Amino acid sequence: MDIFVARQPIFNKNEHIFAYELLYRNGHDNSFPLIDGETATLEVLVHSFLTIGINELAGEKLCFINFTENLLVKDIFAKFPGNRIVVEILEDIPITSALIQKIKEIKSLGFLIALDDFVLQKNITVYDELFSLVNFIKVDFLSSTVAERQAIERIVKKNYPHIVLLAEKVETREQFYEAKAAGYGLFQGYFFAKPEIIKGTEIPANLVQYFRIISLLRDKSSSIEEVAEEIERDVSLSFKVLKLINSPAVRLKSKIRSIKQGVVMLGLEELNHWLYVLLLHESKANHSGDGMALIEASLFRAKFCELLAKTKVKQNASEYFLVGMFSLIDTLLHQSMNQLLQDLPLSDEVAATLSGNLTEMTPYLEVAIACDEVRWDDMLEGATILNIDHDTLNDIYIEARRWAAEILN
Numbered sequence: 001m002d003i004f005v006a007r008q009p010i011f012n013k014n015e016h017i018f019a020y021e022l023l024y025r026n027g028h029d030n031s032f033p034l035i036d037g038e039t040a041t042l043e044v045l046v047h048s049f050l051t052i053g054i055n056e057l058a059g060e061k062l063c064f065i066n067f068t069e070n071l072l073v074k075d076i077f078a079k080f081p082g083n084r085i086v087v088e089i090l091e092d093i094p095i096t097s098a099l100i101q102k103i104k105e106i107k108s109l110g111f112l113i114a115l116d117d118f119v120l121q122k123n124i125t126v127y128d129e130l131f132s133l134v135n136f137i138k139v140d141f142l143s144s145t146v147a148e149r150q151a152i153e154r155i156v157k158k159n160y161p162h163i164v165l166l167a168e169k170v171e172t173r174e175q176f177y178e179a180k181a182a183g184y185g186l187f188q189g190y191f192f193a194k195p196e197i198i199k200g201t202e203i204p205a206n207l208v209q210y211f212r213i214i215s216l217l218r219d220k221s222s223s224i225e226e227v228a229e230e231i232e233r234d235v236s237l238s239f240k241v242l243k244l245i246n247s248p249a250v251r252l253k254s255k256i257r258s259i260k261q262g263v264v265m266l267g268l269e270e271l272n273h274w275l276y277v278l279l280l281h282e283s284k285a286n287h288s289g290d291g292m293a294l295i296e297a298s299l300f301r302a303k304f305c306e307l308l309a310k311t312k313v314k315q316n317a318s319e320y321f322l323v324g325m326f327s328l329i330d331t332l333l334h335q336s337m338n339q340l341l342q343d344l345p346l347s348d349e350v351a352a353t354l355s356g357n358l359t360e361m362t363p364y365l366e367v368a369i370a371c372d373e374v375r376w377d378d379m380l381e382g383a384t385i386l387n388i389d390h391d392t393l394n395d396i397y398i399e400a401r402r403w404a405a406e407i408l409n
Contacts, residue, residue: 005047007057010064010166010188018186019062019086022048037068037090045080053243054084062086064114069093072102079274082110086136091117095130103133114138114166120151131160136186141179142169153182213237213275227268228260235298235332238325241266242344244274255345258318262345297372298328299404304368305361307396311388322346323353323361324368371397 006023024040044065048054054063064086072089087106093099103113114136120127137156139149156163167179170189179187213230216222231237241262256262263271301324309320326344330337341351353361367382371393383393 005044005052005057008188010186012186013180015187017061019064020058021064021088021188022057037066038070041065041067041071045076049080054081058084062112064088066090066116069099072099072106077106077109077111079270082106086112086114088114088116088138091115091119095127100129100133103130107133112136117143117168118152119144119148120155127155131156131163134160134163136164136166138166138168138188139184140169141167141175141189142171149182157183224260224263224268227271228258228263231263232259232302232321232325233299235295235325239329239344240274241271242346245345255347257316257347257350258322260318294328294332296404298325298332300372300400301325301327301365301368303403304371304396304400305364307399308364308367308386308388311392311396312386319347319350320361320364322350323365326350326354327365327369329354367393368400371400 004024007020008023009017010019010021012018022044024043048057048063048065057063063084066088068090069092072087072093077087089099089103107113112135113133115130115134116138117140118137137152139152141149153165156165164186165179165182165184166186166188167175167184168188170176170179170187170191172191175189176187176191213227216227216230231241238259241259242256245256245262245265256265266274302321303324305324306317306321309317314320326346329340333340337354337356341354344351346354349359349361353359353365363382363385367379367386367388370376370378370382379393380390383390
């Protein structure tokens, strides 16, 4: 399934890119679709950090992201890198003591805070504590009046010099000069650049599987092995776990040889929090059946390679599982395998096999692919190379097909 995130650059006084605002889009049309704000933000978060990748979207720049009132109170912030995100608090969120307390919690995690489309209210005393926590105030140059802008500018300059004023919806050079002269430090709008749409592809997820794994994680008697086995049943989740290990949100930057090892490295509590974020996202997403045949093929190949490796008494059968699991990831995501492997912390041998290099794993994968594509001559030739009798190969085929079908059904 194709997914889209738009990014609009935010410039400093020298017209150099300071940050990007990340925006939800559901197609190449560069306009905000009819979707609620919470769903839009969840789409942006998941696709930016776990599907496309935040470095691909923004490099090392800060990312401004809108948050609704409902999302602000959810326990999701600890799972994202605070040093990469500016939390934009929307203009319709009421200023309450609960909001102030939540902002303090978010700030303690390293996030910066911006007020979006801000217009000063008459009772300015409500801003005393809020403004002490805010890093940026975004002022809409298209809809605000000169008087409204000057009121904000005066109070910030006089009492809150730490706040950077950001002029948004700047559409002419005259507006840029006006904002610059008024003390604004950052600028955003069509005068500089329209939002650029970045396209990616997401593997359809099994929502029921997320609930099943979260239930397992809540059960104190569950083992890491059980959790890993459940994750292995979901190609989408397996891919996201591997992406997560190498993401700026976790920064483990280590190669893994099995999903179990990935779970151990993340930790069950960390995994539980991320599943919560993904569950919020998936429960609001509307996935079609596109790609399910490829997912079934991926599951079949994974189990086939694993069973074949166990038959040959390989100690690293879990790595053979990964080879089969991700053998179609380039087709699923419409990206080159080499590009995808840069973001997946796989062992050198698994990565080399998936890249098309000849390794010890190659003939196992080739037999799995031949069986999946019903190329009997190639399958029998592969069985001869691996010295596997036909009855054993048939048993492995039946078991792998049964396992893949059972998971999807």
